[in-house]
Amino acid sequence: MKTAVLLAGLTALFGAVGLVLGGPRGMGAALGIAVLTNLYAYWRSDHLALAAHGAREVDRSTAPDLVAMVADLAARAGLPTPRVYVIESAQPNAFATGRNPANAAVAATTGLLAALDRDEVAGVMAHELAHIRNRDTLTMTVSATLAGAIATLAQFGFLFGGRGDARPNPLIAMATAILGPIAAMIVQFAISRSREYAADREGGLICGDPLSLARALERIEAGVRRFTSPSAESHPATAPLFIVNPLAGRGIDNLFSTHPATRNRIAALEGLAAEMRGSAQDRTGRSSDTSGAGPPRRGGPGPWG
Incomplete structure (x- = not known):
């Protein structure tokens, strides 16, 4: 519901900016350009994102544990097994x-596979599979289309919008051209943050152990602070794809952040674990260890091949 409201807000914002700056004709032209650009990005998004980070595909012969884990989790989630990639980072x-x-496709860095134990990697992969099951790529493409259309319309509308008496007040036009794209970006980031919370929850349910995902988020956050990702810094537009914002100088959980604060996500996962324990107690009348539903423990971090 929150995502639907935010998308509706983007649509309304697009209409408002269009009427102020471009009129119906300019609004239609800007939307057409943005749709064509984002349709290409949508159809080629997987290739573009994977190539941007130098990802290499792995299989059961080159990374048997990781590929088998993803296949098992995908079956639990009712999904086809995605392609699996590893990024040298x-x-x-x-x-x-x-x-x-x-x-x-799902991609994990070598740093993640080396730092996390099996249960924690399973939690991360389950989170990514939840994004796939929820079709978040489609949601983010729609929001990117509308946000891009607003930015394009604001630029062209400010420069060429209206003629003669139909031209908007210069101060209003300038304010709209500046504030419209910023407002669109804020709404787009809010959609991204809401999808992360949903993927955390569903990922915890898929792997059966929300606390493993919570531990993974804590370790990833610490690792991101310690190590820079050159490919992410070179392609900042891909930052919303990652489970934790990979960019240096990350913001906190505010209007301009692409991800929720990790501490808030961990708190939500701890709440989910408590819910699952309560449900198990209601069914059996005794305490149940939710971690037992996850993949078999092998102890210790990688290597994963």
């Missing part, structure tokens, strides 16, 4: 991409 992180579950 000391920074622990991961992301999912692809326009739909049938054309999806």
Whole structure:
């Protein structure tokens, strides 16, 4: 519901900016350009994102444990097994991409596979599979289309909008041209943050152990502070894809942040774990260890191949 409201807000904002600056004709032209640009990005998003980070595909012969884990979690989630990639980077992180579950991929950095134990890696992969199941790539593409259209319309509308008496007041036009794209960016980031919370919750349910995902987020946050990702710094537009913001100088959980604060996500996962324990007690009348539903423990971090 929150995502639907935010998308509706973007649509309304687009209409308001269009009427102020471009009129109906300019609004239609800007939307057409933005749609064409983002349609290309949507169909090629997986290839573009993976290539930007130098990801290499792995299989059961080159990374048997990781690929088998992803296949098992995908089966639990009712999804086709996505392609699996590894990124050579000391920074622990991961992301999912692809326009739909049938054309999806998950990628993990070598830093993540080295720093996290098996249960924690399973929690991260389950989080990424939740993004795939929720079709968050489609949601973010729609929001990017509208935000891009607003920015394009604001630029062209300010320069060329209206003629003669139809031209808007210069001060109003300038304020709209500046504030419109900023407002669109804020709404787009809010959509991204809401999808992260949803993927955390569903990921915890898929792997059966929300606390493993919570521990993974804590370790990833510490690793991101320690290691810089050159590929992410070179392609900052891909930052919302990652489970934790990979960029240096990250913001806190505010209007301009692409991700919720990690501490807030951990608190939500701890709440989910408590819910799951309560449900288990209601069913059995005794305490149940929710971590037992997760993948078998092997102890210790990687290597994963």
